Amino acid sequence: xxxxxxxxxxxxxxxxxxxxxxxxxxxxxxxxxxxxxxxxxxxxxxxxxxxxxxxxxxxxxxxxxxxxxxxxxxxxxxxxxxxxxxxxxxxxxxxxxxxxxxxxxxxxxxxxxxxxxxxxxxxxxxxxxxxxxxxxxxxxxxxxxxxxxxxxxxxxxxxxxxxxxxxxxxxxxxxxxxxxxxxxxxxxxxxxxxxxxxxxxxxxxxxxxxxxxxxxxxxxxxxxxxxxxxxxxxxxxxxxxxxxxxxxxxxxxxxxxxxxxxxxxxxxxxxxxxxxxxxxxxxxxxxxxxxxxxxxxxxxxxxxxxxxxxxxxxxxxxxxxxxxxxxxxxxxxxxxxxxxxxxxxxxxxxxxxxxxxxxxxxxxxxxxxxxxxxxxxxxxxxxxxxxxxxxxxxxxxxxxxxxxxxxxxxxxxxxxxxxxxxxxxxxxxxxxxxxxxxxxxxxxxxxxxxxx
Numbered sequence: 001x002x003x004x005x006x007x008x009x010x011x012x013x014x015x016x017x018x019x020x021x022x023x024x025x026x027x028x029x030x031x032x033x034x035x036x037x038x039x040x041x042x043x044x045x046x047x048x049x050x051x052x053x054x055x056x057x058x059x060x061x062x063x064x065x066x067x068x069x070x071x072x073x074x075x076x077x078x079x080x081x082x083x084x085x086x087x088x089x090x091x092x093x094x095x096x097x098x099x100x101x102x103x104x105x106x107x108x109x110x111x112x113x114x115x116x117x118x119x120x121x122x123x124x125x126x127x128x129x130x131x132x133x134x135x136x137x138x139x140x141x142x143x144x145x146x147x148x149x150x151x152x153x154x155x156x157x158x159x160x161x162x163x164x165x166x167x168x169x170x171x172x173x174x175x176x177x178x179x180x181x182x183x184x185x186x187x188x189x190x191x192x193x194x195x196x197x198x199x200x201x202x203x204x205x206x207x208x209x210x211x212x213x214x215x216x217x218x219x220x221x222x223x224x225x226x227x228x229x230x231x232x233x234x235x236x237x238x239x240x241x242x243x244x245x246x247x248x249x250x251x252x253x254x255x256x257x258x259x260x261x262x263x264x265x266x267x268x269x270x271x272x273x274x275x276x277x278x279x280x281x282x283x284x285x286x287x288x289x290x291x292x293x294x295x296x297x298x299x300x301x302x303x304x305x306x307x308x309x310x311x312x313x314x315x316x317x318x319x320x321x322x323x324x325x326x327x328x329x330x331x332x333x334x335x336x337x338x339x340x341x342x343x344x345x346x347x348x349x350x351x352x353x354x355x356x357x358x359x360x361x362x363x364x365x366x367x368x369x370x371x372x373x374x375x376x377x378x379x380x381x382x383x384x385x386x387x388x389x390x391x392x393x394x395x396x397x398x399x400x401x402x403x404x405x406x407x408x409x410x411x412x413x414x415x416x417x418x419x420x421x422x423x424x425x426x427x428x429x430x431x432x433x434x435x436x437x438x439x440x441x442x443x444x445x446x447x448x449x450x451x452x
Contacts, residue, residue, distance in 0.1 A: 007204045015171055022163045026156055034134070034152070042136065043148060049075050049130030053117060060119055066126050075130035082123065091129060099127045178206040185213045191430065194221040246286050253279045303344050303429070308337035308380050308451065311345075312373050315352060315382075319371070322353060329360060335374040339451035343429045351422035352382070355445050358419070359384050370441060375451070382447040389443030396435050419445070 037043035052072040053060075060066060068090055071077055078089030078099050086096055101107035102116050103125060109116040113133045119126040134148045178201045188196040194217055201207040256276045260269060312334050323329055359369050367388040374381050423433045431449040438444050 004202070005204050005207060006202060011171070011174075011203065015167065018167055019164060022167070023160060026159055026163070030152060030156055044074070044135050046132055046134045048072060050115070050117075050132070053128065053130070057119065060126065061121060071128055072130060074135070075128055077126060077128045080125045080127065082125070084125070087124065089127075091127075095129060099129075102127065174203075175206075178203055182206065182209055182213065185210065185217070189213070189217055189220070194224070242286050246283065249279055249283055249286065253283065303342050305340045305342050305452065306345065307340050308375075311341060311343070311380075312337065314345075315349065316371075316373070318349060319352070319356060322356065323360070329363070330356070330369045330371055332371045333373070334371075337373070337375045337380055337451070339375075339380075341380050341429075341449045342452060343449065344425065347425045348429060351425040352447070354422050355384050355419070355447075359386055359445070362386065362389065364388055367442075376448075378451050380449040380451050382449075383441075384445045385438070385441035385443065387442040390437050391435055391443050396437070422447075 034043060038045050049072040056070070060070065063070065066077065066079065068077070076090040076095065078091045078096055079087045080099070080103060081087060084100060084103050086100070089096070091099065098107060098111060099116060102109050103118065109118065113131055114129055115132050117128045117130065119128065136148060181199050181201060185196075185198050188194075198210065198214065201210055253276065256272055256279060260272045260276065316332055316334060319330065363369060363386060367386055370383075370385040370387060372381070372383040372385070419433070419435075426433045426447055426449070429449055431447060434444075434446045434448065436444050436446070
């Protein structure tokens with residue numbers, strides 16, 4: 001592997017560390033931004049008034065009369081004589097009452113966000129009220145109602161919550177991506193597609209699950225291959241045995257027919273006729289067995305994505321060529337269908353020809369065979385109908401099973417080998433084969449393939 005595997009525990013720890021670092025960075029940014037605002041004069045710092053007063057305290061002690069212009073911006077003052085009688089100032093009535101109590105020692109000079117600073121002059125007391133919180137430097141009354149500290153705290157909390165949301169979304173996104181990798185593998189296995197490519201995970205727990213699923217896939221693949229190999233060998237042996245049996249049967253059949261030609265004894269002829277009929281029946285069963293082996297052994301080819309309209313045009317042309325000279329047997333109704341289908345064309349063509357063969361073989365007098373091609377519910381539909389035909393309930397239930405026989409709905413015994421083969425091919429293309437009866441179209445064989 002070209003990357004380092006990380007555990008979910010460590011990933012969560014890194015997530016918490018990033019959250020803590022985010023808090024630190026947000027606080028540092030807030031302090032830096034506040035400092036910039038102070039330097040630009042947008043914000044008045046908390047210690048502004050106190051600093052100004054300390055710098056100008058000696059001058060305030062000495063000047064003849066203190067006015068509003070001698071004090072820091074935003075502060076108020078009151079002048080009292082030495083008997084604590086109010087003389088003048090900019091404070092309102094309630095502030096004056098508080099100031100008296102402070103001079104008398106009945107109240108603390110710290111009142112909420114304000115400080116009452118007392119300057120004892122020669123003939124009077126000057127009490128200055130100033131704010132000890134940072135605030136906006138503006139004469140606009142709107143800004144007087146905005147607390148810069150509270151605004152800062154709210155902004156920091158919102159920014160932090162946004163940061164937590166983004167970081168959590170990022171972490172959940174990583175886990176979701178890994179869950180999708182696992183889901184993709186399970187879906188491919190469920191669809192019996194065992195030759196898919198997969199993505200590895202950088203997270204240990206997800207990587208372990210993916211590794212376990214891939215091992216299960218490989219074991220299933222090997223098991224299916226061994227099963228296929230055994231079945232294939234069994235079919236080859238059955239086919240070879242059937243051919244071996246067919247040779248002496250052909251000799252017996254030929255010799256029996258020859259004896260019939262030279263025998264005039266009626267008794268002998270009747271026995272020879274029985275032997276010849278039995279041999280013919282055995283040859284029929286042997287041919288059926290060979291046909292079964294071919295149907296059970298499907299040589300699948302590589303699937304290809306093919307436009308629906310291209311497939312429709314190609315298969316209709318192939319069918320017309322296949323039934324060349326008998327075009328009037330099948331009538332086509334072809335609709336244009338958008339999209340593509342993923343199919344093994346060679347095997348699917350053979351499956352459709354098997355269905356066509358069945359339809360032609362069991363066509364009754366005055367019957368019409370119709371071929372409908374169209375789209376329904378995001379599926380490509382290929383339908384063959386015998387308008388005067390009708391499937392029995394046994395055929396509808398078992399028609400796609402190998403060696404199923406029926407003589408109820410047709411004039412001769414029918415073996416479900418062609419439909420069994422067609423059903424296997426269509427299932428390999430992730431499609432469905434359906435048999436049903438229709439009042440309008442008779443016996444219907446419908447192929448449904450997913451459109452991509």
